[in-house]
Amino acid sequence: MELLIDFIQNTGFAMADYRHFVMIGVGLIFLYLGIAKHYEPLLLVPIGFGILVGNVPVFKGLGLGIYEKGAVLNYLYFGVSKGIYPPLIFLGIGAMTDFSTLLARPKLVLLGAAAQLGVFMTFLGALFLGFVPSEAASIGIIGGADGPTAIFLSAKLAPHLVGPIAIAAYSYMALVPVIQPPIMKLLTSRRERLIKMSDPREVSLQERILFPIAGFLLCCFLAPAALPLLGMLFLGNLLKECLVTDRLARTARTAVVDTVTIILGLTVGASTQADVFLTAKSVGIFILGACSFMVATAGGVIFAKLLNVVSQDKINPLLGAAGVSAVPDSARVVQMVGNAEDPSNYLLMHAMAPNVAGVIGSAIAAGVLWSFIG
Amino acid sequence: MIPIHELKKYEIFAELDPAELGVLSKIAEVRHAGEGEVLIQAGQPARMLYILKEGGLMVTFPDGRAITFHKPGRVVGWSALVSPTHYTASVTCLTDCELLAFPGSELLRLVQRNVAAGTKIMRKISEVLSRRLPFLREEDKRRLKGGR
């Protein structure tokens, strides 16, 4: 009888309180959004399931929980806490990205820079709300709209906030088609939205090979703290473009990125436990996250309009919104909003330039914040 | 894998070179659908783009109007590539059909990975969309303004 009572007391049912069920509900919502609504399923499904895994009550001391030394999940979480997984994902991203539109029209790179305004404005907003600088920087990087970068920086500066920050970042990336269009329409006139871009010039193979090498050296000399992220991004791109390492590039953008995404999503989700997530801080993170996306979008669009004032070759200011580096979702949003005015105006390819520049910009921003605050 | 010479026949891929067609051929699948089968349901997530190889299709819009396709090479499911991520009309097979199916996510990945091929495909799409019937253009404006 005693044995039975002991057993029952060690089950999850006996150890659960309402907070576990709230978090399980959050996990189920993520699974629903990923599976039924197809919102970033490759991320939301592992994260959602990870939330379920992390919020099953377990007896402490048995080496089961993610924060317990020696636990399987703890070993897997090592890649998050030590910032290993995000650079591996960047390797895959580099191997699947074509920087040709950026090379064909270099000034669009500046739109990727302008969108990083969201990072620093949110950083200030977080300080204003009372977050300590390391937390504020980790929250600010949500505005870079780059999940791996957000996880990388928060693992370094505010590891206790990795869970809510990752979830906020990926949630808003999935909501980019909802957040961006109203801001884009508010800040542009119909005439501006109708601007058609000329076709990009042909970019030679030699340029595409030179770019990752020159880009890496320039960016990392300027912001050495961005080395892990940008180093892997440009390596992946070089593997793709140099043609002699096609097998490695293919592995990087398929097996490597998929494996790391599964483990990263699972462990980030599992790290999101009730005592960290169900707090006032999380509410602040989510509010600031939304603001960061809005400011980033506005920053990119306004900068594009400013560029048109000084430049003869007009660019469609909607492209500024693609500086928010949710690749390729924000580029698709630009295509969609441009299409609404003129179905024959295809902006998707042009929008890829600021989109991928934003990835570089957010990595530099992360490096800069880490060097100031770390 | 679909032979490259077969893909070359379709207007949307007419400008692609053999290497680009080679990449496309790896992501294309042949899909068979029976008479009366609803291939695409309006409101569902736009995951696939289809090219008609054989058979007849009816595209039905929410207000009950419709257009029909009978010629090989007709494309349905553009929303998987260009517009809000849900289908805005339903597509029903009028006969047993054979189609080429392209996962939208794979096509977008191609566009992201290969700008030259992506530009050619997008240019073709914009040419095609600009030749559309007036009521379809109005449909576009209405649904695109409405967003999701």
Place this chain on the structure above:
Amino acid sequence: MGGFSAISAANGWLIAALGISVVFFGLLSLAFIVSYFPRIIAWWNAHAKAPKYFVPLVKSLISRPRVKPTSSKASVQSVEPGELDDAEEALRLLTAHMGEPFKLPRLIEVAEQRGLARVHSTINGLLVRGAMVGGPDGLFRWAIGSESKSDPEGAEISSGST
């Protein structure tokens, strides 16, 4: 601590200003260097022994794919002409109630409710035959006069969009 004093205490203004400046400077420099790539490469090709490395590699990418036989063709089960005539008569009766022009999906729905067999392929047959035509307004009508071999997509200039 919160508010503007918290920002000042953490050197927030300076960090934000410096941070965005570094990002801008970095990407501006990158854009500047990238804009010179065509010139650098042209100089290299003109003055250095340009390796004939890339051309064979690019050519080797254009490989002939294995031609796999596609799965069997769809059996387009067409309706017999005689059956088509009967079906046309039945459908004309239905549209007499619905009025012209009519909505094709509605016609199909009503015909199915009335128990007409193979409505979809029947309608396909009538469209291909030219007995029924779709208009530029998305509505359908019976062709005036005898069956003509007109383009079943006559009202449609190009592919539609869903």
